[in-house]
Amino acid sequence: MGAARQAVHADVGGETDVSVAESTTAERSSARRVLPIVEGVVLVAALIAPLVLQDYLTVFATRVVILALFALSFDLVWGYAGIMSFGQALFFGSAGYGVALLARDLDITNIFLVLPAGTLIGLTFALLLGGFLLLGRHPSSVIFVSLGTLTGSYAADRLARGWYYLGGQNGIPSIAPMTLGGYEFSEGPGFYYLVLGILVVVYLLCRFLVRSQFGLALAGLRENEQRIAFFGYKAQHLKAIIFAIGGAIAGLAGSLYAFHEGFVWPNMVGVVVSTQVVLYVLFGGSGTLIGAVIGTVIVEGVSFWLSDNYRDIWPIILGVLLLLVILFRPLGLISFVLGERERVGSFGTKIKGKKNAAP
Amino acid sequence: MANAFVAAFEILSFGAIIVLIVLGLGIIASMMGIFNFAQGEFVLLGAYVTYLAYAKGLPIWAGMVAAPFVVGALGFVLEALIIRRFYAAPIVAMLGTYALGLIIRESVRGLIGGFYLTVPEPIGGSIDLGTMHISAWRFTIIVITILVMAGCYLLLSRTSFGLRMRATLENPSLARASGISTPLMYGATFAFGSALAGLAGALIVPVFSLYADLGIRFLIQGFVAVMVGGVGSFIGPVAGAGVIGTLSAALPWVMAPVVADVLVFVLAIAFIKFRPQGLIAGRGV
Numbered sequence: 001m002g003a004a005r006q007a008v009h010a011d012v013g014g015e016t017d018v019s020v021a022e023s024t025t026a027e028r029s030s031a032r033r034v035l036p037i038v039e040g041v042v043l044v045a046a047l048i049a050p051l052v053l054q055d056y057l058t059v060f061a062t063r064v065v066i067l068a069l070f071a072l073s074f075d076l077v078w079g080y081a082g083i084m085s086f087g088q089a090l091f092f093g094s095a096g097y098g099v100a101l102l103a104r105d106l107d108i109t110n111i112f113l114v115l116p117a118g119t120l121i122g123l124t125f126a127l128l129l130g131g132f133l134l135l136g137r138h139p140s141s142v143i144f145v146s147l148g149t150l151t152g153s154y155a156a157d158r159l160a161r162g163w164y165y166l167g168g169q170n171g172i173p174s175i176a177p178m179t180l181g182g183y184e185f186s187e188g189p190g191f192y193y194l195v196l197g198i199l200v201v202v203y204l205l206c207r208f209l210v211r212s213q214f215g216l217a218l219a220g221l222r223e224n225e226q227r228i229a230f231f232g233y234k235a236q237h238l239k240a241i242i243f244a245i246g247g248a249i250a251g252l253a254g255s256l257y258a259f260h261e262g263f264v265w266p267n268m269v270g271v272v273v274s275t276q277v278v279l280y281v282l283f284g285g286s287g288t289l290i291g292a293v294i295g296t297v298i299v300e301g302v303s304f305w306l307s308d309n310y311r312d313i314w315p316i317i318l319g320v321l322l323l324l325v326i327l328f329r330p331l332g333l334i335s336f337v338l339g340e341r342e343r344v345g346s347f348g349t350k351i352k353g354k355k356n357a358a359p
Numbered sequence: 360m361a362n363a364f365v366a367a368f369e370i371l372s373f374g375a376i377i378v379l380i381v382l383g384l385g386i387i388a389s390m391m392g393i394f395n396f397a398q399g400e401f402v403l404l405g406a407y408v409t410y411l412a413y414a415k416g417l418p419i420w421a422g423m424v425a426a427p428f429v430v431g432a433l434g435f436v437l438e439a440l441i442i443r444r445f446y447a448a449p450i451v452a453m454l455g456t457y458a459l460g461l462i463i464r465e466s467v468r469g470l471i472g473g474f475y476l477t478v479p480e481p482i483g484g485s486i487d488l489g490t491m492h493i494s495a496w497r498f499t500i501i502v503i504t505i506l507v508m509a510g511c512y513l514l515l516s517r518t519s520f521g522l523r524m525r526a527t528l529e530n531p532s533l534a535r536a537s538g539i540s541t542p543l544m545y546g547a548t549f550a551f552g553s554a555l556a557g558l559a560g561a562l563i564v565p566v567f568s569l570y571a572d573l574g575i576r577f578l579i580q581g582f583v584a585v586m587v588g589g590v591g592s593f594i595g596p597v598a599g600a601g602v603i604g605t606l607s608a609a610l611p612w613v614m615a616p617v618v619a620d621v622l623v624f625v626l627a628i629a630f631i632k633f634r635p636q637g638l639i640a641g642r643g644v
Contacts, residue, residue: 084450133628138635142450143394143590147582148628154579155624162617271579275457282454312469319461326455327444 035342038334039290042297046196050189062192064300066256069199071280071292072206073249078278079286080210081242082222083134084142087149088250088277090129090156091122093269095251096258097160100172103259109179115198115255122251123244130243135236139225150271157270171265178259187260195256199293202249206289209245218242222287279318283325285332288343294334364491370608372497375504376563377580377604378597382511383555384581385588385596390528390548392590393445393452394582397437397460399574400467401553404430405560407467410478410569419481419565426561427554434553438546446545460574468571480565500562507558508597515593524548580607583627589637598638603627 046065050058074088095118102108102117133140133148140148160166167173178185185191209215220228221235229235258264267273284295299318306314329335331343384398405426412422437459445452480496515521526534527544535541560573567573580603588599603623610619631637 084453132632136632140632141635144586144631144635146450146453147394147586148631151579151583151624151628155621158620159617162620271575278454278457313465315465316462316469319458319465322458322461323441323455326451326458327441330451 034338035288035290038294038337042290042293043200050192055188058189058192059187060300060304062187062195062260063257064297065192065195065199066253066260067277067280067300068293068296069195069202069256070250070253071277071284071296072199072202072289073246073253074277075281075286075289075292076206076210076249077243077246079281079288079292080215080222081218081239082142082225083239083243084146085149085243085246086146086271086278087129087151087153087156087274088246089269089271089273090149090153091125091247091250092254092257092273092277093160093264093266094125094156095119095121095254096264096268097166097172099255100175100258100264101166103175104172107176109176109259111178111180111185114178114259115252118255118258119248119252122254123248126244126247126250127240130240130247134240134243139236150274153269153274154271157266160266160269167265169266171263171268173263175258175262175264177262185259191260195260198252198256202252203289203293206249210289214238279322281332282322283332285334285338285343287331288334288338291332291334291338295332298333365493366609366612368493368497370605370612372494372501373608374601374604375501376559376566377577377584377607378508378600379500379504379559379562380556380577381581381584381588381596381600382507383552383559385585385590385600386511386555386593387549387552388585389591389593389596390524390552391446391545392449393442393456394449394585395552396453396457396578397463398456398552398556398581399576399578400460400463401430401434401556401574402560402563402577403467403569403571403574404433404463405557406478406564406569406573407471407560408557409561409564410471410476413478419478423481423558423561427558430557430560431550431554435546435550437553438549442549443542443545464571464574471569471571474570476569478564478569496565500566503562507555511555512593520547580604583624583631586631587627587637589639592639595637595639602638 049061053061070092074085077083077085098121099114099118102114108114129152133145161169185194217228217233217238221238225235280295280299281292283299285291303314325332380402384395387393387395408426408429409422412425413419441455445455482495482499484495485492486495486498523539524544526539527541531541584600584603585596587602589595607623610623
């Protein structure tokens with residue numbers, strides 16, 4: 001992470017120091033192009049996927065897109081703010097359970113009601129858990145936050161398994177499909193493009209967020225929390241805010257997942273899904289939004305592809321690959337094509353025409 | 360009266376099992392600052408070694424004696440190859456050990472399939488105290504836990520090995536300057552912690568039977584116990600394990616098991632939040 005910190009300095013310096021910016025213009029413009037290309041390729045591939053894939057693969061692709069949305073929420077929290085949330089599935093699953101209950105008990109399946117409801121559930125739980133774990137008179141240790149979120153997720157899993165109202169071990173089966181007026185979203189290209197649209201919108205929002213001044217403060221938080229606190233930022237508040245945003249996105253993903261699969265079950269809030277999302281982001285590359293998406297596609301895709309013949313040894317391969325990535329490519333697969341400088345990127349609005357005004 | 364006694368025994372024996380499992384976890388967390396996510400899988404390996412010995416027709420005792428040595432040796436090798444790279448970054452250590460645990464767990468799952476394999480108790484039957492009967496093996500576990508606990512305490516506080524271990528924990532550079540090989544000490548500490556997990560797995564396998572997710576069940580409880588007890592000392596995690604084990608065995612007797620299950624975790628997290636240093640603060644033994 002030391003290199004990343006230096007890159008932040010170099011880049012922030014470059015924004016304000018005219019001579020540095022000019023002397024490296026050629027180098028930077030050539031180095032700046034990779035990220036948009038990667039994003040564009042992924043978007044185009046995602047757009048044409050249902051046209052070339054068979055129907056059952058489109059259903060699978062829809063699931064992957066929803067999980068990518070979920071991975072995005074974890075990437076915001078870990079990759080940008082440096083909060084290790086081992087319990088991201090808590091927000092994902094509780095929103096799923098929430099919308100499942102809405103559909104089962106109140107017959108509410110309107111898309112404009114259930115998706116905001118799911119997002120709100122995720123946000124509320126994240127505010128509660130994040131507020132409890134992160135805020136307070138003494139700053140919490142990294143270990144405490146990661147184990148606290150893990151424990152929260154595990155406890156929710158146990159609760160869902162034992163609570164008869166939530167369906168116990170079996171969860172809530174056969175949720176009615178999501179509706180828009182008279183139209184029912186069933187599995188297939190329609191649902192696919194809906195979730196893809198949501199993913200793109202959320203992605204752009206996140207991209208704006210992490211490239212804003214707020215994102216700069218977050219990056220500083222990740223690299224050196226104490227220094228950010230000395231600058232006068234309320235580090236704990238920043239953390240709680242980003243944690244809540246991450247929870248809201250996870251809630252949105254969870255409600256989509258519940259309607260897409262048609263059922264929710266206790267694993268969805270539990271440790272298994274929580275660690276799975278960590279795998280996605282670590283593989284793809286934390287700290288880049290597109291890395292989370294790519295990681296999800298690769299892990300899910302390869303696991304789908306191998307699961308026919310090598311179902312038993314796939315988790316072992318996954319573990320070995322994960323270990324190799326952690327040991328030798330801590331920034332994930334995306335770091336093969338993406339330079340350090342571009343990964344960190346620039347922040348805030350560019351100062352245009354004011355160069356001479358700066359002292 | 361008899362019921363209360365049986366309940367007390369159940370609570371005590373479950374508390375002892377949790378203490379046994381947390382011992383290794385606590386030593387690694389306190390002495391090395393690493394929360395070892397693979398600890399549950401070391402427990403699983405200990406259980407598996409015992410099962411293998413039983414399946415090969417050897418006496419179960421032999422498997423139980425072999426388990427800590429096998430798992431400890433594996434821990435030593437893993438420390439030298441992989442864990443060593445993680446000391447600077449505790450979060451990365453969590454992820455790395457999680458990956459290790461995944462590999463071990465899925466390998467064992469591949470070897471035993473999705474079955475629940477039973478291993479008979481080496482000391483069967485029950486101890487009769489008048490009208491009350493208590494399981495002889497669970498009683499043996501309690502005794503062994505107390506012996507192991509005392510042994511660890513003496514090892515850490517009374518021997519030169521323990522002294523060097525604590526020196527390495529407290530001030531690595533000064534320890535190195537005093538001629539202590541700190542990498543070797545870290546390796547030995549990790550191997551020791553793994554060996555304790557292996558022993559725990561070997562002892563509990565007759566009670567819980569062998570299945571691939573055996574370790575996960577105890578891992579989070581173990582972490583919570585270490586945090587409640589306080590990281591940094593030997594006695595802290597043990598105390599935490601006693602509290603968590605007793606609570607999670609005792610609460611289901613007075614309320615619905617589901618509520619009790621969740622309540623233990625909520626209470627523990629709230630406790631750690633307001634007392635981050637844990638039950639027993641400070642370093643040392």
